[in-house]
Amino acid sequence: MEALEILFTASFWVAAIRIASPLIFATMGELICERAGVLNLGIEGIMTAGAFAGWFTVYLGGDLWTGVLVAALVGMTLGLLHSVLTVPLGLSQHVVGIGITMLATSLTYYFYRLALPEVTSPPKIVPFEPWAVPGLSKLPIVGEALFNQTPLTYMAFATVIVVAWALYRTPLGLAVRAVGENPSAVEAQGISVTIIRTGAVMAGSALMAIGGAFLTMSAFNSFFFNMINGRGWVCIALVVFGSWRPGKALIGAILFAAFDAYQIRLQQLSGGIVPYQIFLMLPYALSILALIVVARRATYPKALMVPYQKGER
Amino acid sequence: MSTNIPALRLTSITKRFGPLTANDTISFDVNQGEVIALLGENGAGKTTLMNILFGHYVADEGSVEVFGQTLPPGDPKAALAAGVGMVHQHFTLADNMTVLDNIALGTQSLFRPRLDRTAAKTKIARLAQDFGLSVKPDALVADLSVGERQRVEILKALYRDARVLILDEPTAVLTPTETDALFKTLKLLVAKGLSIIFISHKLHEVMAASDRVLVLRAGKLSGERQTAATNRRELAELMVGREITPPAVPTVPLGPVLFELSSVSTARQAHGTPLKHADLILHGGEITGIAGVSGNGQAALAGLIAGTETPSAGTVTVNGNTISGWSPRAALAVGIARVPEDRHSQGAVADMSVMENVIAERYRDSRFSRSGLLDWAAARKFTQSIIEDYNVKCPSPDARIRLLSGGNMQKLILGRALDPDPSVILANQPSRGLDVGAVAYVHQKLLEARSRGAAILLISEDLEELLALSDRIVVISEGHLSRPSARGELTVRQIGEMMAGHEAA
Numbered sequence: 001m002e003a004l005e006i007l008f009t010a011s012f013w014v015a016a017i018r019i020a021s022p023l024i025f026a027t028m029g030e031l032i033c034e035r036a037g038v039l040n041l042g043i044e045g046i047m048t049a050g051a052f053a054g055w056f057t058v059y060l061g062g063d064l065w066t067g068v069l070v071a072a073l074v075g076m077t078l079g080l081l082h083s084v085l086t087v088p089l090g091l092s093q094h095v096v097g098i099g100i101t102m103l104a105t106s107l108t109y110y111f112y113r114l115a116l117p118e119v120t121s122p123p124k125i126v127p128f129e130p131w132a133v134p135g136l137s138k139l140p141i142v143g144e145a146l147f148n149q150t151p152l153t154y155m156a157f158a159t160v161i162v163v164a165w166a167l168y169r170t171p172l173g174l175a176v177r178a179v180g181e182n183p184s185a186v187e188a189q190g191i192s193v194t195i196i197r198t199g200a201v202m203a204g205s206a207l208m209a210i211g212g213a214f215l216t217m218s219a220f221n222s223f224f225f226n227m228i229n230g231r232g233w234v235c236i237a238l239v240v241f242g243s244w245r246p247g248k249a250l251i252g253a254i255l256f257a258a259f260d261a262y263q264i265r266l267q268q269l270s271g272g273i274v275p276y277q278i279f280l281m282l283p284y285a286l287s288i289l290a291l292i293v294v295a296r297r298a299t300y301p302k303a304l305m306v307p308y309q310k311g312e313r
Numbered sequence: 314m315s316t317n318i319p320a321l322r323l324t325s326i327t328k329r330f331g332p333l334t335a336n337d338t339i340s341f342d343v344n345q346g347e348v349i350a351l352l353g354e355n356g357a358g359k360t361t362l363m364n365i366l367f368g369h370y371v372a373d374e375g376s377v378e379v380f381g382q383t384l385p386p387g388d389p390k391a392a393l394a395a396g397v398g399m400v401h402q403h404f405t406l407a408d409n410m411t412v413l414d415n416i417a418l419g420t421q422s423l424f425r426p427r428l429d430r431t432a433a434k435t436k437i438a439r440l441a442q443d444f445g446l447s448v449k450p451d452a453l454v455a456d457l458s459v460g461e462r463q464r465v466e467i468l469k470a471l472y473r474d475a476r477v478l479i480l481d482e483p484t485a486v487l488t489p490t491e492t493d494a495l496f497k498t499l500k501l502l503v504a505k506g507l508s509i510i511f512i513s514h515k516l517h518e519v520m521a522a523s524d525r526v527l528v529l530r531a532g533k534l535s536g537e538r539q540t541a542a543t544n545r546r547e548l549a550e551l552m553v554g555r556e557i558t559p560p561a562v563p564t565v566p567l568g569p570v571l572f573e574l575s576s577v578s579t580a581r582q583a584h585g586t587p588l589k590h591a592d593l594i595l596h597g598g599e600i601t602g603i604a605g606v607s608g609n610g611q612a613a614l615a616g617l618i619a620g621t622e623t624p625s626a627g628t629v630t631v632n633g634n635t636i637s638g639w640s641p642r643a644a645l646a647v648g649i650a651r652v653p654e655d656r657h658s659q660g661a662v663a664d665m666s667v668m669e670n671v672i673a674e675r676y677r678d679s680r681f682s683r684s685g686l687l688d689w690a691a692a693r694k695f696t697q698s699i700i701e702d703y704n705v706k707c708p709s710p711d712a713r714i715r716l717l718s719g720g721n722m723q724k725l726i727l728g729r730a731l732d733p734d735p736s737v738i739l740a741n742q743p744s745r746g747l748d749v750g751a752v753a754y755v756h757q758k759l760l761e762a763r764s765r766g767a768a769i770l771l772i773s774e775d776l777e778e779l780l781a782l783s784d785r786i787v788v789i790s791e792g793h794l795s796r797p798s799a800r801g802e803l804t805v806r807q808i809g810e811m812m813a814g815h816e817a818a
Contacts, residue, residue, distance in 0.1 A: 171421040171428050174410070178418050181407035187369070188405035189419030189469070190390030302408065 006265045013145030015264070017153060020257035022047075022214040024156040026235040027242070027249045028163045029075075029207030034239055035167065036200035037180035037303040038086055041097025043208050044232030045104030046078050050209025052108045055216035055223045056115065058125045068152070068213055075209025076202045078104055083201040087194050090307030101232070109225060122222040128152055152210075152218045157250075159207065164246040176200050180301035183308035193308050208232070234287070241291055243298045255290070259283035318381045320345045320508040321366075321397075321477050326375035328361055335361040337532040338375070343477065348499060348509045350519040350540070352552055353529035355746050356719075359512045360402065362529070363479050367399045368392040379477060398470020402481040402512075404462050408455040412448050412465050413437065416472050433472075440471050444501050445494075459608070460491040467498065478502065480511040484518055485774070488606050489809030496522045514552070516545040528552050553749045560756045560781060563764060568597020570633075571768040572649075572737045577617065577627030585612040589792040590627070595737060595768035600759065601797065602783030603772040606812050610792035611741070611772050612654070618739045618770060619651040620644030632736060645674055650735035652726055654742045654772070656719070660726045663715035667707055668696040670714045671729050699728035704754075720751030727758055738762055741772045756782060776805060790814045 006012050026047055033040040040046075054071035058064055078100055085096045116123070128150035137147040167173035175196050179186045183193045211231075216223050234256060242249025263279040270279070319342035328336040335358045343349050353359045364370045366377055371387035378384070379395040392399075406415050417433045437450050446464045454462065463483065470478050484492045499509055499522060513519055519526055520540060528536040528551040536551035572595040579587040588610050595601055605611060616622030617629065620641035629636045631647045644651070653659035661670050672681050672692045681692050696710040703724040707717055714722060723743070730738065740759055744752040759782065763769055773779050779786060786803070788795040788811040795811055803811075 169427055171417070171419075171425050172423045174414050174418050174428060175423060177410060178407040178415075181409045182405065184401070184403075185405040185407045185415065185418065187389060188399065188401065190393045191419045191423070299409070 002269060003266065006262065006269075008141070010141045010144035012261055012265060013141060013258075014148070015261040016254065016258040017145050017149060018219065018257075019260050020254045021149075021153040021156040021218070022211040022231060023235055023238065023253040023257060024250060025159060025211030025214060026208045026232060027238045027253050028159050028246060029204040029211065030235050030239045031242070031244060031246060031249055032163065032167075032176065032204035032207070033201050034304055035180045035244055035301055036176050036197045036204075037183065037301055037306065037308075038083065038197055038201050039093045039097060039236075039305050040079075040082060040201060040204060040208075041094060041236070042078060042082050042100030042104065042205065043097075043235060044228055044230070045101035045108075046075050046205050046208040047212030047215075047228045047232050049074050049078060049104040049108045050212030051216045051227060052112060052212075052223050053209065054213030055125060056111075058217065059123060064128055064217060067217055068210055071209045071213035072206040075206040075212075078209075079202040079205025080198070082205065083198040086307065087197045087201070090309055093305050093307075112223065122224050124221045125217070127221045128218045150218045152214050155210075156214070160246050160250045167246065177301075180303050183303055183306075187308075197308075208235075211235075234284075237287055237291060240295045240298055241287070243295070244301060252290070256283055256287055259286050319343060319378075320347075320380060321510075322378040323362075323366065324376045324378070326362065326365055326372050326377070328358075328365055328370060328372050334532050336365065336372070339529075339532075339534050340375075341527055341534065341537070343508045343510060345476075345508055346503050346506050347525060348503055348511070348523045350523035350526045351510055351512045351529065352514065352516070352519050352526055352548060353512075354514055354552055354748055356531075356748060357529040357552075358532040359529055360481055363399065363481055363510070363512060366392070366479065367397060393473055396474060396476035397479065398467075398473060398475030398477070399479045400463065400466040400470065400481065400483060402485065404466055406454045406462060406465060408453070411451050411453055412457070412468075413450040415454055415465060416450075416469050420473060436472060437468060440468055443505075444471065444498055446471075446498060459486045459606075460488075460494075463487070463495070471502075475507065477508045477510070480509065482512050482514075484513065484515065486607060488813040489806070490813045492518065516548055516552075519548065520545060530554055560753065560760060562760060562782065565598040565764050565766075567599060568766045568768070570594055571597050571631070572618070572770075573630040574617070574624075575628050575630070577624045577629060579613045579617060579622050580625045586610040586792045587625075588613045588617065588794075591792070591794045593770075593787065593794055595770055597736070597766040597768050598763055599784045600763055600769040600771050600782050602779035602786045603770065603789050603794075604776060604779050604786055604808055604812060605774075605789035607774055609789050609812075611789060613792065614770075614789065614794075615651075615654060615739055615741045615772060618644070618649060618737070619653070620649070648733070648736040649739065650730035650733070650737070651739045652723075652730055652741060652743045654745075656722050656726055661714045661722060664713055666711050667700075667705075667714050667717070667725065668692050668710040671696045671699055671710075671725060674729060675733075699725065699732065703728040703758075720747045720754075723747060723751060723755060727755065731758060731762060734765065734767075735762075736767055738767050738769045739772075740769060742774065743771070744773070744775070744778060752778075776808065780805070788812055 026043060030040055030043055050071040053074040054067040057067040057070040082096060082100050085091045086093050130148050130150050133147035137143045167177060175186055175191050179193055179196045186193050186196060212228060215227055238249050238252040238256065241252040260283045263282040267276045267279045321343040324340050325338040326336050327338055339362060351359050361370065365372045368387055368389040368391060376383050379397060382395060384395055385391050413430060413433055416437055417428065421428060434450055441448055446468055448461060448464050448468060483495060487495060503509060523540045526538050526540055526548060527534060528548060530552060574591050574593040576590045576592060578589055581587050586609055603611060613622055617624065620639055620643055623639045657663060676682060676687060681688050693710050700707060705721050705724045707721060743755050759769055771779065771782060784800055785797040787797045788808060790812060791814060
């Protein structure tokens with residue numbers, strides 16, 4: 001029964017929300033790209049670059065928020081590269097995305113080595129501190145879990161609200177959703193498909209980079225190799241799990257993070273009898289199951305991965 | 314408002330796609346409150362011209378003026394702002410959004426923090442009432458019928474205060490009843506001072522709904538007539554460039570039953586309507602025409618004959634044998650030939666050679682393969698014989714088939730289908746998108762096969778084609794097949810009623 005009791009401890013939920021935060025940023029980023037019809041497989045690399053850029057800015061003496069901003073700008077730049085190749089040039093989104101991931105990852109490691117040639121253990125920075133929301137943080141379990149986190153976690157949740165509002169309540173969101181469904185509908189209403197898609201990919205990539213920066217600035221406090229460790233790919237699955245809807249994707253991210261937090265605690269419980277890799281695998285196995293159950297009826301944005309060439313017949 | 318400035322003026326518009334001149338120095342005016350029909354065959358350059366007008370394409374030469382103002386080339390936004398609205402042949406709607414959102418898209422500043430849906434709804438309701446265009450603003454476009462979608466497209470243009478409305482082949486997807494409703498709406502629009510250009514290749518519609526007709530042929534304006542002062546025959550000649558004669562249908566003795574469906578249903582498909590308890594008998598020496606609005610089960614019926622669809626209930630009998638284990642290969646093996654609906658996606662592999670495409674249905678025959686290896690020499694000889702027999706214009710058997718024109722590709726597909734002297738022929742939209750010469754050729758080949766005693770099922774959305782060729786007509790509506798009617802038994806209007814789902818009186 002110890003295994004069940006974990007679920008009722010505040011520390012478990014605190015960990016789950018913390019683990020979810022970078023996933024929320026990056027999932028919202030990917031969701032925006034895909035809603036506009038562009039699959040962004042550069043996500044893993046963009047998160048790596050964002051993680052480094054944010055951390056390195058602070059390491060050089062920058063302010064924490066400046067670090068977040070720099071990470072976002074680096075993400076936007078990589079997003080711009082992605083969209084130039086996939087939108088006006090109409091290249092394969094798979095190939096470009098994987099290319100961006102490899103490029104961004106390798107460049108990041110290169111700059112890391114260039115900046116810190118001698119270091120064996122990566123230097124730490126002073127990260128974002130938890131900030132308790134007055135009043136609300138006193139609530140049992142929920143207060144700890146949701147209202148005693150770092151500002152970046154609050155920002156992650158705010159992002160979901162902003163993205164949902166933008167997609168469903170603003171003229172711009174209308175254009176983004178339409179361009180992922182039928183670009184000619186957008187063109188026929190006098191809006192440039194290229195501009196909307198490019199903008200969406202850049203904004204989405206910025207969020208991915210902030211998701212990466214969360215890891216170095218609000219979780220591990222330093223940058224090391226392979227630290228993104230497949231989180232980007234998880235976010236791509238989360239977008240499908242959430243049927244391209246921000247709210248559902250948020251639930252998916254929290255669910256996945258809870259699995260992850262749970263397996264860490266199970267590892268400790270099992271006392272080393274079961275190889276820990278089994279537990280590591282658990283969240284992924286459960287995600288696949290969840291996808292099978294939830295996402296089979298998912299309706300993709302119809303123009304996802306379809307390049308649009310103006311005037312083509 | 315001054316009446317001597319034309320609503321729209323095109324001045325010597327020229328557009329080239331590589332060596333092809335799609336529009337050749339075309340000039341004309343459209344006056345306020347006028348319905349212009351732009352008549353021409355497929356490939357005459359009608360759609361290209363309208364896309365230039367709307368700014369989707371940039372003309373190589375010439376200019377477009379709306380109420381005296383020259384439009385900047387290649388800018389749909391400017392065309393919209395000047396009051397040009399366009400209803401495309403392939404609707405430009407996002408299925409995942411509501412009617413309201415589709416109409417409002419792009420009409421409010423993109424960076425407004427909030428979309429004003431209330432004002433949009435009020436305006437749509439007013440327009441819908443003024444012009445008899447009933448729509449449900451909160452319905453998802455995905456749930457709408459084709460006729461409803463077209464109304465949304467027209468509302469989109471009116472919402473932006475369009476003064477000139479262009480409709481590209483608006484009736485291609487409509488039932489005759491819906492077409493009448495559309496023409497009523499157009500009259501209301503013109504009464505309010507709008508100018509309308511509608512594109513068509515159907516002469517009777519042009520005669521019924523326009524004030525003036527412009528005829529395009531091979532990219533040039535070949536004639537201009539007041540509708541009241543012309544007739545279908547004259548327009549047809551202007552459109553085709555010569556007199557057209559309907560195909561002569563010889564008398565052929567009725568052959569045995571070669572194909573039969575008895576109470577056949579198909580499973581629900583992702584796209585299109587399944588068949589519901591369909592009965593159909595195809596005799597040798599007879600062409601059976603299937604009339605219906607696209608999407609009413611034609612795809613399921615065609616698939617059933619071609620072997621890509623299997624019955625979920627009922628029996629299919631070919632040459633007297635009830636079939637089991639039905640597949641495309643089984644269909645070919647029992648002597649069924651198919652001319653698929655979309656020659657590009659279903660009839661040919663675009664990037665493979667003419668020769669590879671020609672043997673695609675028979676590469677396993679001992680003629681073309683020996684112990685698992687293809688006999689290219691035999692394949693080449695066979696391909697060359699098809700190219701000669703069917704007058705296919707193509708550089709060589711090795712050319713990629715995508716380089717062929719639609720008509721030549723269709724001739725190759727016909728040759729491939731008719732070569733083994735099939736007993737049953739499925740001709741699904743065999744003349745769609747072809748010029749008049751190629752259409753006549755396709756018709757002649759089908760009639761020849763009929764004379765040889767083949768049973769032919771002709772699926773077409775062109776009622777005139779069906780009436781000209783079919784010995785019997787069966788109407789398909791929502792997956793149900795009607796009782797067959799003999800040549801001349803029903804009027805066009807009666808068939809139209811049945812296509813819309815009403816029982817024949």
